[in-house]
Amino acid sequence: MKEIRVFSPATVANVNCGFDVLGFALDGLGDEMVIRKVPEKGIKITKITGAELPYKAKENVVGVAGLAMVEALNLDFGFEIEIHKNIRLGSGVGSSAASAAGIVYGINQFLETPLSNLELTAFGMKGEAVASGNEHADNVAPCLYGGFTLITGYEPLRIVSLPVPEELYVTIIHPHITIKTKEAREILPEQVSLKNAIKQTGNLAGLIAGLYEADYGLIASSTQDVLVEPYRKNLIPDFDFYKQTALKNGGLAFGISGSGPSMFTLSKGLQNAGAVEFALKKALKEKNMKSESYVSPVSKHGNRILEQK
Amino acid sequence: MKEIRVFSPATVANVNCGFDVLGFALDGLGDEMVIRKVPEKGIKITKITGAELPYKAKENVVGVAGLAMVEALNLDFGFEIEIHKNIRLGSGVGSSAASAAGIVYGINQFLETPLSNLELTAFGMKGEAVASGNEHADNVAPCLYGGFTLITGYEPLRIVSLPVPEELYVTIIHPHITIKTKEAREILPEQVSLKNAIKQTGNLAGLIAGLYEADYGLIASSTQDVLVEPYRKNLIPDFDFYKQTALKNGGLAFGISGSGPSMFTLSKGLQNAGAVEFALKKALKEKNMKSESYVSPVSKHGNRILEQK
Numbered sequence: 001m002k003e004i005r006v007f008s009p010a011t012v013a014n015v016n017c018g019f020d021v022l023g024f025a026l027d028g029l030g031d032e033m034v035i036r037k038v039p040e041k042g043i044k045i046t047k048i049t050g051a052e053l054p055y056k057a058k059e060n061v062v063g064v065a066g067l068a069m070v071e072a073l074n075l076d077f078g079f080e081i082e083i084h085k086n087i088r089l090g091s092g093v094g095s096s097a098a099s100a101a102g103i104v105y106g107i108n109q110f111l112e113t114p115l116s117n118l119e120l121t122a123f124g125m126k127g128e129a130v131a132s133g134n135e136h137a138d139n140v141a142p143c144l145y146g147g148f149t150l151i152t153g154y155e156p157l158r159i160v161s162l163p164v165p166e167e168l169y170v171t172i173i174h175p176h177i178t179i180k181t182k183e184a185r186e187i188l189p190e191q192v193s194l195k196n197a198i199k200q201t202g203n204l205a206g207l208i209a210g211l212y213e214a215d216y217g218l219i220a221s222s223t224q225d226v227l228v229e230p231y232r233k234n235l236i237p238d239f240d241f242y243k244q245t246a247l248k249n250g251g252l253a254f255g256i257s258g259s260g261p262s263m264f265t266l267s268k269g270l271q272n273a274g275a276v277e278f279a280l281k282k283a284l285k286e287k288n289m290k291s292e293s294y295v296s297p298v299s300k301h302g303n304r305i306l307e308q309k
Numbered sequence: 310m311k312e313i314r315v316f317s318p319a320t321v322a323n324v325n326c327g328f329d330v331l332g333f334a335l336d337g338l339g340d341e342m343v344i345r346k347v348p349e350k351g352i353k354i355t356k357i358t359g360a361e362l363p364y365k366a367k368e369n370v371v372g373v374a375g376l377a378m379v380e381a382l383n384l385d386f387g388f389e390i391e392i393h394k395n396i397r398l399g400s401g402v403g404s405s406a407a408s409a410a411g412i413v414y415g416i417n418q419f420l421e422t423p424l425s426n427l428e429l430t431a432f433g434m435k436g437e438a439v440a441s442g443n444e445h446a447d448n449v450a451p452c453l454y455g456g457f458t459l460i461t462g463y464e465p466l467r468i469v470s471l472p473v474p475e476e477l478y479v480t481i482i483h484p485h486i487t488i489k490t491k492e493a494r495e496i497l498p499e500q501v502s503l504k505n506a507i508k509q510t511g512n513l514a515g516l517i518a519g520l521y522e523a524d525y526g527l528i529a530s531s532t533q534d535v536l537v538e539p540y541r542k543n544l545i546p547d548f549d550f551y552k553q554t555a556l557k558n559g560g561l562a563f564g565i566s567g568s569g570p571s572m573f574t575l576s577k578g579l580q581n582a583g584a585v586e587f588a589l590k591k592a593l594k595e596k597n598m599k600s601e602s603y604v605s606p607v608s609k610h611g612n613r614i615l616e617q618k
Contacts, residue, residue, distance in 0.1 A: 017510070018510070018514070019507055019510070020507050020511075021507065021510060021511040021514060022514070150511070150514050150515065150518060151511065152511050152512070152514070152515035152518075152527070152530065152531055153511075153515075153530065158515075158527075158530060160515060160518045160522075160527065162518060188503060189503060190502060190503060190504075191500040191501065191502060191503065192500065192501060192502075192503050192506050193499060193500060193501075194497060194498060194499060194500065194501050194536065195499075196506075197501050197505075197506035197509060197510075197536060198328055198329050198330065198536070200506060200510050201326070201327070201328070201330060201506075201509050201510050201513045202329070202330035202459070202460065202461050202462075202513075203461070203510075204510045204511075204513065204514045205327070205330060205331070205459050205461070205513045205514060205516075205517045206459065206461035206462075206467075206469060207514075208514045208517045208518055208521075209459060209461075209469045209471060209517055209521075212517075212518075212521045213469075218461070218467075218469060221461065221462060221467060222461055227503065227506060227507070
């Protein structure tokens with residue numbers, strides 16, 4: 001094998017009550033990368049489309065994650081990379097994680113003894129850190145594992161792959177506003193009430209059980225974020241209006257995707273997800289907010305090979 | 310059917326990182342009650358063994374829960390009750406909940422159209438309130454449902470029955486000290502750090518996934534309470550020593566049962582649970598602390614009928 005073309009999906013991190021620990025992968029929306037094995041060691045980025053990003057490997061998420069992997073494995077060959085971005089930078093659906101996960105997934109296909117998803121996640125996090133300032137796995141993990149992933153610890157890194165109910169669909173709406181990750185962090189309080197903390201543990205526990213039971217009612221009643229959303233929603237004008245619109249039009253659960261500005265809605269069935277998209281587009285238009293939207297099943301597979309030569 | 314003898318199990322509420330939302334039932338340790346159908350309406354307590362408790366129905370957990378149920382259903386008959394307590398009052402393994410759940414479970418057997426466990430839990434909570442001062446379900450629910458139960462909401466009451474891994478055993482150790490529920494409540498802070506709150510959501514989510522996956526390693530790594538135990542452990546002298554003893558001797562997870570003073574250890578297999586019991590008994594003796602101990606599987610069934618006439 002000389003060359004491989006991989007798909008790297010967009011991902012939703014946090015998932016409302018799963019702040020900092022839960023994420024899931026989308027189907028359909030994602031980046032593509034071409035990874036070519038070459039005799040020269042290291043990582044060389046030869047082409048970037050869809051976004052303006054640095055070509056220097058050490059300054060690029062793809063390069064940093066890829067270099068971390070090839071250097072740790074001490075490979076005696078290297079890679080040329082083409083990056084084709086479809087996920088908008090800063091939209092809140094894991095653009096940098098798709099880059100980071102895509103390259104480590106791609107390189108892994110060229111290894112005689114492939115690494116586990118857990119090991120790949122650790123390398124992917126190195127790339128993610130270039131974009132976000134700290135190593136975190138809540139987008140990289142679902143990108144690699146597919147489906148829902150739960151991070152239960154970082155030292156050591158522990159990831160649990162959760163089941164995906166058959167009919168779970170997601171609607172993403174991306175309003176054209178900018179939220180800086182730093183700002184989204186700073187708006188959070190340092191202290192919260194014990195009462196709300198306990199409530200949130202029960203909510204996330206209910207969501208996890210809902211995924212295992214494919215109990216859409218339980219997913220709907222549990223996906224309530226009492227800790228983070230009350231603060232972060234202030235960064236998105238008319239958030240409550242959009243939330244009510246989504247939930248009134250068949251959505252089970254609504255929340256900010258990652259640190260925003262994209263918002264996700266979970267629905268049972270494609271028809272509901274489509275109805276939510278239609279209603280939300282109308283709602284955003286009403287508020288004179290430009291936006292893009294996507295409807296997708298929750299992907300069970302994450303990264304995948306599109307073509308190989 | 311004229312008379313029924315029911316078993317009502319001891320229960321462990323809170324379960325470490327599941328504070329206020331999680332509970333499970335024991336097998337083997339529990340109260341017995343004889344419930345006799347009589348023409349006279351209402352609830353009459355005719356015998357109490359094993360504990361000193363009021364005979365007046367309105368002052369007794371059994372009476373209050375039973376009356377709430379017979380009055381709501383407007384039954385044209387009543388019950389005579391014998392209460393045989395085996396669970397020590399104030400030991401932290403759901404003594405009052407066993408009384409409350411036992412009576413509503415028993416009465417339910419005499420109904421032409423039996424109520425659901427959810428409806429029974431709501432009546433049981435009325436009785437529980439007599440003993441604890443507020444209506445809560447975290448002992449009553451596992452008593453009625455068996456296994457692990459998750460309370461995801463009170464208005465409306467929502468209970469999720471979770472799977473029990475086949476080899477999950479529990480060791481209970483009851484040191485002879487007194488902890489008042491009020492004191493156990495007052496020792497808790499009103500505010501906690503957002504960081505710890507998020508950590509706890511991940512821990513409970515991991516425990517829930519561990520129960521579904523029967524992944525004992527995940528149960529062990531997830532069952533960490535960073536919110537409540539750091540405060541409540543101060544009410545139990547040498548708590549850390551006992552915890553280390555349990556975890557060093559094969560225990561997966563250790564914590565305070567309810568608001569204590571009993572402590573529970575979860576283990577994989579009867580042999581490990583026995584080894585934990587042996588080591589803990591020795592540890593408590595070393596500290597000159599009198600105690601009782603029990604080893605039991607996590608009960609899958611909760612309340613059950615022992616005999617009927």
